[in-house]
Amino acid sequence: MNKVIIDTDIGGDIDDVLAIALAIRSPEIQIEGITTVGIQSDRRAKIASGLLQVNNLGHIPIAAGASIPLCGKWNYEEYPNQYGEEMKDLPYHSDLDGADLMIRAVNESPGEITLIAIGAMTNLAIAITRSPEFCSKVKEIILMGGEYNGHYRECNIVSDPEAADIVFRSGIPITAAGLEVCLSLISDTDATIDTLIGTGTEQSQFLAKLVKRWKAVGLNRPIIMFDAIPFGILIKRSMVSTENKLVHVETKGDHTRGMTYCMKPHFGEVPQCEPNIQVCIEVNHEALMELFAERTLQS
Secondary structure, eight states: OEEEEEEEOTTSSTHHHHHHHHHHTOTTEEEEEEEEOSTTHHHHHHHHHHHHHHTTOTTSOEEEOOSSOSSSOOSSOOOOTTOOGGGTTOOOOOSSOHHHHHHHHHHHSTTTEEEEEESOSHHHHHHHHHOTTHHHHOOEEEEEOOOSSSOOOOHHHHTOHHHHHHHHTSOSOEEEEOGGGTTTOEEOHHHHHHHHHHHOOHHHHHHHHHHHHHHHTTOOSOEEOTTHHHHHHHHOGGGEEEEEEOEEEOOOOTTTTTOEEEOOOSSOOOOSSOOOEEEEEEEOHHHHHHHHHHHHSOO
């Protein structure tokens, strides 16, 4: 059993809520809390609350976290498009902010908590700087973010490069799934809606409503299950192959700010630092999508 805190920008792309639904339906994962990050973080928390409520998991704590990045402002104006008025009265635990919920969880279970980061890493960075003991008490971080075969300003990193830099330098064991290993995790949007409606459970009806809202905002592409990979790793680590790499986050530069950079020496250069990230280089996409369909899209 893997104890996890899920840190998410749920309410933006649809894959967050679907990936968390996979986690809920996976006996290998025990959710200890959910923290939210991004514009209108409180509304994102209510979407997460709705998902927990339809699964009779209202006891799991939720904390709205950072609504602005460490420096400046978000480089996007992505409001939680899956939020509906029926969610405004949903309860969620708000006695702590996102960083403090993480800190409390790792203090209560030192060495046992895996942090699943599927959004900007602002909450994680705040927890690291707020609590000197935090890094030594976290079991590991598994994240979706960056790109490691090329150079691309992937959303979860570019949204708060300074936060990502703090996390990548923290010394916490990190496994990262970059954009390049996610793009084949495709599910047809209309087919997914039809399957969810046909399933007839309270969760499936809730998810179908959110997928419809997401489709209505005008994203002309199928669902890409970027954020399923961290949960797939927890469920069955053999589903991915990784390589230990030295990764830096670029926090400056007109064209490169927010990119992840892996040094690839061609002439025998020796990196000045040790590798710090286990980077996913291959994912069994078919097995992961079968697992998603079996656990999330069925009754």
